[in-house]
Amino acid sequence: MSDQDNTRDKILKTSAHLFRRQGYHATGLNQIIKESGAPKGSLYYYFPSGKEELAVESVSMTKDKVREYIKAFLEPYSDxxxxxxxxxIEFQKYVNHCPKEGDDGAPIGLLALETSEMSDKLKNVCDQTYTEWQAVFKQKLIDCGxxxxxxxxxSLVIMMLIEGGVTLSTTxxxxxxxxxxxKQIPLLLNK
Incomplete structure (x- = not known):
């Protein structure tokens, strides 16, 4: 990875971490620069549209990472x-352990709720994220008969259970x- 890619990645991961820890509105660009250790001019070099672009990119990064995680996790199961x-069960372990900086992605639900009225770009990327994750669960269920x-x-119920589980578990x-x-999954899938 080049220094430029490393700087961009560091800014993006720091942004995702701060959005998760304190929300979109409480996260400032100066804090992102300071905590990422990136040169001040690099933030606008890589993200010329500022914080909104950082949030959109953070969600996209999380979307892709989690989508691949879900696929890989579900793949070995036939039931x-x-x-x-x-x-x-495995997902709750992630939720209930505070991930170190850089391991956690953007908080999709929080960003969607916090910014849906002010940013169509963020609203759309959050919607796309949920749609793609739901599609992975749907395809796995179809593959299982x-x-x-x-x-x-x-798959829609699973997405709602994930979001509700995250909220209640975290709170x-x-x-x-x-x-x-x-425990309720067998009832939901009629098994």
Whole structure:
């Protein structure tokens, strides 16, 4: 990785970390520059549209990284219940452990809620993120023998369970929401 790529990547990862830790509105460009250790001019060199562009790029980075993680995680399972249950148990471990800076992506739900009325670009990239993640779950369910209609409904339910689980688990600092979700997966998939 070149120094330029490294600087851009460092700014992007620092932005994602700060957006996760304190939200979009509380994150300032000077703080991003300071915490990334990047030269001041490099932020606008790589992200000429400023904070909104940083947030869009952070979400895109997270979208791609998580989409590939979900695909790879689900791939070895042939039983849809086992695949989805295990996903929720493993995902709660990530949610309930504070990732070190650079390992966490942008908080899609938080950014979507915080910026949906002010930024169509951010709203659209958050929507695209959820759509792509949902498509991965849908395809896995279809591959496991679930009908296309049911897979479409269930993949949407899975996305809602993820978001609700993240919110409750983070707020209450507990893994209980994900454990309860995991127990309900057989009922949701009629097994």
């Amino acid at each position: 849809p219940v086992e695949a989805i249950q295990t996903f929720f 679930v009908s296309e209609d049911k897979a479409a409904d269930m 209450n600092n507990t893994r209980q929401p994900f454990e309860v979700i995991s």
